[in-house]
Amino acid sequence: MTGEYLAATQASYDAVAAAYADQLSDELRRKPLDRALLTAFAEQVQAVTPAQSPAAGPSQTRAAGPSQTPPSRTGRARVWDVGCGPGHVTAFLAGLGLDAAGIDLSAQMVAQARARHPDLEFSTGSMTALPAPDGSWVGLVCFYALIHMIEDADVRTALAEFRRVLADDGLLLLAVHAGEEVRHSQEWFGAPVDVSFRFFDPGWLSAELDRAGFTVEALTCRPPYPDAEVATERAYFLARAR
Numbered sequence: 001m002t003g004e005y006l007a008a009t010q011a012s013y014d015a016v017a018a019a020y021a022d023q024l025s026d027e028l029r030r031k032p033l034d035r036a037l038l039t040a041f042a043e044q045v046q047a048v049t050p051a052q053s054p055a056a057g058p059s060q061t062r063a064a065g066p067s068q069t070p071p072s073r074t075g076r077a078r079v080w081d082v083g084c085g086p087g088h089v090t091a092f093l094a095g096l097g098l099d100a101a102g103i104d105l106s107a108q109m110v111a112q113a114r115a116r117h118p119d120l121e122f123s124t125g126s127m128t129a130l131p132a133p134d135g136s137w138v139g140l141v142c143f144y145a146l147i148h149m150i151e152d153a154d155v156r157t158a159l160a161e162f163r164r165v166l167a168d169d170g171l172l173l174l175a176v177h178a179g180e181e182v183r184h185s186q187e188w189f190g191a192p193v194d195v196s197f198r199f200f201d202p203g204w205l206s207a208e209l210d211r212a213g214f215t216v217e218a219l220t221c222r223p224p225y226p227d228a229e230v231a232t233e234r235a236y237f238l239a240r241a242r
Helices: 003-024 034-046 090-093 107-116 154-167 202-212
Strands: 078-082 099-104 121-124 135-144 166-177 182-188 191-198 214-222 234-239
Touching: 003 107, 003 182, 003 191, 034 090, 034 135, 034 166, 034 182, 034 214, 034 234, 078 090, 078 214, 090 121, 090 166, 090 182, 090 191, 099 107, 107 166, 135 154, 154 166, 154 202, 166 202, 202 234
Parallel strands: 078 099, 078 135, 099 121, 135 166
Antiparallel strands: 166 234, 182 191, 214 234
16 A cells, blocks of 8 residues: 555545534444444453453564553453544444444544544554554454555455454454445545545455454345445454454
């Protein structure tokens, strides 16, 4: 992923952050399957024992720097919402009893998340170089953020990072658009942007998750909810770090 592409994606989300947050912060209310999958994820993450959380994953290819996400002091399962946007998924997870935090490439999105959910922790960062030590989380959620990894090599880098920061037996809940195309937008939420969206073949992505050190425990596909979202098929992967 080139610096130019990364900067364009970041600038695009910065440009639409306020409008995006206004329109989509309540989207889970209109998406019953998403709520059900997040609830199932939360229940299973809470079953991951604390003794597993310091474990190091098999894909440690980068030295860990100082953690921006220290271990939970509440005793609740510590989970990260990667590509959190305005923080609505993070807040939903917190409402399910998890110690949830969010991270996003866009500083303006993080500002929206902090303003809307001041009791939660949000930070900026890239999924291809996550600012956390190996095995420091028991759960990761990534809803429609991996879709900006257009090249296969960048997808693999992101999945390796997910595995690196997850404890052994930790869980990943990943949501993407299903298909085999890349769409590019130059206008979004009324603002000029330069952003691309990749659709994923579920079989291919399942194989890449396995390659990265995950076991896919469930794959769920659904058609779009009318009047609630862009009209694309959705695919959700519940995968356990091994």
